[in-house]
Every structure is written in structure tokens, then in C-alpha cells.
């Protein structure tokens with residue numbers, strides 16, 4: 001079993017007298033910067049002056065400067081801009097300005113694992129990856145809770161890399177939920193596989209294909225929406241709280257029998273074989289290369305597929321139904337996981 005670190009196993013000492021530069025103020029950046037600040041860590045935020053985040057970080061009461069200036073100040077530099085922006089930001093702003101001996105921190109191992117960023121040997125390369133969206137990392141911290149995180153050391157120049165990573169995880173609230181050590185390779189490959197095969201990719205395809213099957217068979221789209229999308233939250237909450245056995249306990253025997261006998265017909269060993277292919281694409285770097293190429297060539301195909309998602313019938317039906325349910329807050333993306 002994996003070794004886990006909790007609050008009692010960690011302290012902020014390794015960050016005492018040090019400045020943490022958080023580059024980027026999006027989903028993770030904002031949560032990390034505010035949580036560290038509230039934990040008593042000296043934080044500066046690095047942002048481009050003409051971007052939307054600059055004022056937001058200022059309004060949140062943080063010290064804001066350009067990425068180059070922040071990198072020059074930081075003893076620990078957290079790179080929390082989008083993965084595909086990180087190589088440019090590192091080359092232009094961080095590499096040339098970082099102090100010798102500072103630590104470079106990532107929240108996802110992508111660019112290190114796939115050799116898209118090379119950090120000089122004089123610097124630590126560490127990772128703290130919360131296993132949840134940034135909004136939740138912030139909200140749970142404010143509620144005295146914390147999102148479980150994983151941490152890794154790729155390069156230990158200071159001899160304190162692991163301690164600094166754990167202190168950072170502690171400062172953002174991760175040790176309240178538990179912190180597990182991993183490697184950049186394991187984090188990157190499992191994270192990509194998870195979001196592709198199960199969490200984002202597999203799950204939305206299952207929902208959409210189920211919805212289409214009912215609508216094409218002549219059932220009302222609204223009923224299909226409730227069945228295939230809306231109710232998913234209730235099932236996920238049960239799984240989140242108590243695994244398969246809790247779900248089995250709460251759904252009807254009829255639902256259980258249907259699950260046991262029909263589920264494996266829908267998601268069968270051929271699905272699993274294709275999951276293995278998806279994993280191989282991740283492991284070989286084929287996915288990383290394809291995605292970096294798509295990003296560099298202007299995201300044409302990406303935008304087309306995004307439009308296709310957004311224009312699907314399930315989106316129109318869903319928007320209308322959700323508008324009737326006043327208790328669903330449009331921006332509460334993480335309400336379920338917070339429960």
C-alpha cells in the first residue's frame with residue numbers, strides 16, 4: 001500500500017523565509033496562490049499584463065508581477081499555466097530569470113515526462129498534483145478540508161526537494177486529504193489515461209450514446225436526458241461515498257440485476273482492449289505528440305470537435321431543463337465532489 005502523508009507528517013518549515021512564485025492564475029493557479037497565502041506563505045503571482053487574470057489576482061489581494069519578475073523572486077516557482085503554454089513560458093520567462101537553486105514545481109508531469117521542458121540540473125523539479133479541479137482545491141481549503149494530492153520528485157538539486165514538495169502540498173491543504181508519493185511518469189500516464197478512457201472521454205461518450213439510443217428509439221429527449229445525464233450525479237455520489245457496494249445497497253434489486261447482466265454487454269472485453277490501446281498511445285508519447293502538433297497548428301480540429309459537443313441535442317435539452325431547476329447553480333461545477 002502507498003505511503004500517505006497527513007497534516008501531522010508535514011510542516012511549512014521548508015518554505016519559511018522563502019517566496020513562492022505562482023505563474024498563472026487559472027483553475028489551479030488561483031487555488032494554490034490563495035491557499036498558500038492564507039497558510040502564511042509569502043506568495044507572488046506571475047501573469048502577463050494584458051491578460052484577464054491580472055486584475056483578478058490583484059482584486060484577490062495578491063502581489064502581481066510579470067512571469068519574468070515573479071520567476072526572479074521565487075525560491076519555488078509553480079508553473080500553473082496551461083500545459084501547452086508551459087514550454088514557451090519556461091523558455092522565455094522562467095529559465096532566464098530563475099535564481100540558482102530554486103525549485104520548479106508542476107501540477108501535472110506532462111512536459112517533464114515527455115521531454116518538452118528541460119530544467120537545468122541546478123534546480124529541483126517537483127510536482128504536487130491535486131486530484132480535483134482548482135475550484136474544489138480552493139473551496140475545500142476554505143471549509144477546513146483538502147483535496148487529496150500526489151507528489152513527486154524528478155530532480156533533487158537542493159537535497160530538500162521532497163520536503164519542499166510536501167510543504168507545498170501542506171500549504172494548499174493537500175495533507176488534510178492525504179498526499180501520496182508518485183513519479184512523474186506514473187502521474188502523467190495515469191492522469192492522461194483516466195481523463196481519456198474513464199473520466200472525461202469514456203463517461204461523456206457513454207452518456208451521449210445512451211441518450212442517442214433512447215431518442216432514436218422515439219422516447220422524449222427530456223426523459224432521455226434525465227435518465228442518462230441528470231441521474232448520473234446521484235450514482236457518482238454513491239460511488240464516491242462508498243464504492244460499488246454502497247451503490248448496490250441503494251439502487252433497486254432490478255437495477256442491480258440489470259447492471260450485473262447488461263453492463264458487461266455494453267462495456268466488454270473489447271472495450272478494455274481499446275482502453276489498452278489508448279494507454280499505449282499515452283505511454284509511447286504518441287498522444288502527447290499529436291496533441292502538441294494540434295496545439296501548434298492552431299487548434300482547428302480541437303475547436304471543431306468542441307463545437308460538435310456543444311451543438312449536440314443533449315446540450316439544448318439539458319440547458320432548458322437545468323434552467324427550470326433553480327437549485328442548480330450554473331457555475332457549480334464541483335458541487336458533487338464537495339458533498
Ligand code: NDP
Pocket residue numbers: 023024025026027028029046047048050051052053054067079080081082083085089106107108129130131132133134
Ligand atoms: P488554466 O487553463 O486554468 O490556466 C489559465 C491561466 O494561465 C490564466 O491565469 C492565464 O492568464 C494564464 N496563462 C495562460 N497562458 C499564459 C502565458 N503564456 N503566460 C502567462 N500566463 C498565461 O490552467 P489549469 O489550472 O487548468 O492547469 C494548470 C496546470 O495544472 C496544468 O499543468 C494542468 O495539467 C494542471 N492541473 C489542472 C487541473 C485542473 O483542475 N484544471 C487538475 C490538476 C492539474 P490570462 O488570464 O492572462 O490568460
Ligand code: MG
Pocket residue numbers: 108191192195
Ligand atoms: Mg489531467
Ligand code: MG
Pocket residue numbers: 200201204205309
Ligand atoms: Mg466527449
